[in-house]
Amino acid sequence: MPLADRSLIARRLTWMNMLASGTALVVAILILLAYDLVTFREMMLVNRSVQAKVVESNTAAALTFDDPLTAERTLAALSAEPRIEGGGLYRPDGRLFTSYLRDPALDPLVLPEVPSDLIDWHRFEGLRRLHVIRRVLLDGKPTGVVYIRSDLQEATERLKGYGAIAGVVLLVSLAAAQLVSRVARHAISEPIAELAALATRLSTERDYSVRVTTTGQGELAVLISAFNEMLAQIQDRDQSLRDSHDLLEERVQRRTAALDASNKELEAFCYSVSHDLRSPLRSIDGFSQALLEDLDGRLDDSCVEHLRRIRAASQRMGTLIDDLLNLSRITRTELTHKPVDLSALARTVVDDLAIAQPNRRVAIVIAEGLEALGDPRLLRQVLDNLIGNAWKFTSKQPAARVEFGALEKEGETIYFVKDNGAGFDPAYTERLFGVFQRLHAMNEFPGTGVGLAIVDRIVRRHGGRVWADATIGRGATFYFTLVSSAAHSGHAA
Ligand SMILES: Nc1ncnc2c1ncn2[C@@H]1O[C@H](COP(=O)(O)OP(=O)(O)OP(=O)(O)O)[C@@H](O)[C@H]1O
Ligand SMILES: [Mg+2]
Incomplete structure (x- = not known):
């Protein structure tokens, strides 16, 4: 389809052209008609006045000498003018x-x-x-008095004739205007239509x-060149954006590769550190135990106590190293x-706890x-730590109670582990999720202070968050969310 045909502006231009020329023509015709009518009426009036004057003289x-016959003959001469309907002669x-x-x-004459x-x-x-x-x-x-009455049929006929001519002239002129505007719109509307397309x-x-x-003239030429210039600028910016995007992409890839390499190095380092630290620790523990056994009965009590402390400390250090390695493994392992x-997972956790401490009486709900949708092994660790803590921090509570449940808030599922144990000062809640952060004395509630840091990392890796609420002496509640199953449906493995 050629541009000119589908362009609205082209059609509008044509219509505007035709409207403008049509209006101008109609106005001109009306002025001409009015002028003609006025002059025609003046001319007619002059004629009738002259005829009235002739009749008068x-x-x-005949009036003076009361001679109606002569007067009648004079009046009858008016028949020479066909537009005169009649004439009359009256006494003063x-x-x-x-x-x-x-x-x-015709209507009778009435003076x-x-x-x-x-x-x-x-x-x-x-x-x-x-x-x-x-x-x-x-x-x-x-x-x-002389009275002459004429019809104005000539004037109306003239008007009708002029009207017909005006109509024809109008039609012909509008057709010509349309032809002209077709040529004109080639110069105006085509560039604009191309710009729009x-x-x-x-x-x-x-x-x-x-x-x-396409080219144009005047403002159109300015518009076209400004448009082209603008396009050139956008193209330049687009290119430089793409260049910087590629550059950034390349940098990110390089950094990621470097990060991967250093992660691997760190992993290897952690492994060797744990391995290297563990064997001397095992030696310390083993030789301390050997000393205790070999010198059984020959050591005084304080020596035995020292050796026992050495063993406990080295075992604790082993646990610390294990916990740290576990923590670092969470960030590295694939989800x-x-x-x-x-x-079901929570029930298993509770069963294991009950087997380890069969004499504890805890009401479990x-x-x-x-x-949930997530990594079963890591979610097990979350419940291990949260339920484990609840179990541990209710140990001084005669009627211990631990609850695992969930609530819905604003379309989000919030899981919680609630206990009625030792609780803590809520002002320190944020700190608890850091490594080695503990609020209770070691001899009261043992632990390394890594559990909640592990929970925090696992929950965050699942796209959720964890927080807590507690009162000293009245228990604590730990809440966590995991990203909704809908968000994960694309990655489910
Ligand atoms: N249910 C709870 N009630 C009272 N205090 C708690 C509870 N859970 C955690 N805490 C407080 O937060 C601290 C950190 O908990 P976290 O689980 O990280 O360490 P931990 O239990 O002491 O040691 P780990 O879990 O490494 O064996 C705890 O030492 C305790 O002070
Ligand atoms: Mg813990």
Whole structure:
């Protein structure tokens, strides 16, 4: 489809052109018609006045000498002018002296009321009739009145003829205007239509290499070159953006590779450190135990106590190293996302705790059907630590109670582990999730202070968050969220 055909602006331009020229023509025709009508009426009035004057001078004597026959002949001469409907001669007091009527079917003559001091008088009755009156004077004395009535048929016929001509002229001119505007719009609307089409293409395809090819003049030329210039600038910026994006991408890749390498190095380092630290630790523990056994009965109590402390410290250091290695492994290991039955997992955790400490009496409440999408092994660690803590920090509580449940808030599932144990000052909540942060004395509640740091890392790796609420001596509640299953559905392994 050629541009000009589908362009709205082209059609508008044509219409505007035709409207403007049509209006100008109609105005011009109306002015011409009005001018013609006015001159025609003036000419007619002059003619009728002259005829009235002729009748006046030819009938003055007949009126004076009361000779209606002569007057009638004079009036009958008016029949030479076909547009005169009739004429009448009246006495000064308005009585009819004699009259002439072109056609007896016409309305009878009625002398209009005219002020007596007027010599000449006329009146146009719309476009129908012209009434002309002239007083007959003899030696300055009024002796009668001449009245001539004409139709204005000629004027209406002229108007009709002109109207028809005007219509034809209007049609021909509008056709010519349309032809002219077709040529003109080639110069105006085509460049604009191309600009519009190009702008649409730009917004959909984002190909900034295109340019407007048509030329224009004046403001159009300025518009086209500004548009092309703007496109060139956008293309430049687009290119430099792409360049910096590539550069950034490359840098990120390089950094990621470097990070991967250093992570691997760190992993290897951690492994060797743990390995290297563990064997001397084992030696310390082993030799201390050997000393205790070999010198059994020969060592005094304080020596035995020292050796026992050496053993306890080296075992504790072993636990610390294990915990640290576990913590660092969480960030490195690959996550899997599977549906996990958290209720069942919690029951296993509690069972293990009960087996390890069979003499503890704890009321356990585990909500049914709690499910999540995540890494089963890591989620097990979360529950191990949270339920383990609840179990541990309720050990001084005669009626210990631990609950695992969930609540829905703003479309999010919030899991919680609640106990009625030792609790803590809520002002320190944030600190608890850091490594080695503990709020309770080691001899009261043993531990390394790594559990909650592990929970925090695992929950964050699942896209969730963890927080706590507690009162000293009245228990604590730990809450955590995991990203909704919908968000994970794409990654499920
Ligand atoms: N349920 C709880 N009630 C009271 N205090 C708690 C509870 N859970 C954690 N805490 C406080 O937060 C501290 C940190 O907990 P975290 O689990 O990290 O360490 P831990 O239990 O002491 O040692 P680990 O878990 O490494 O064996 C605890 O020492 C304790 O002071
Ligand atoms: Mg713990």
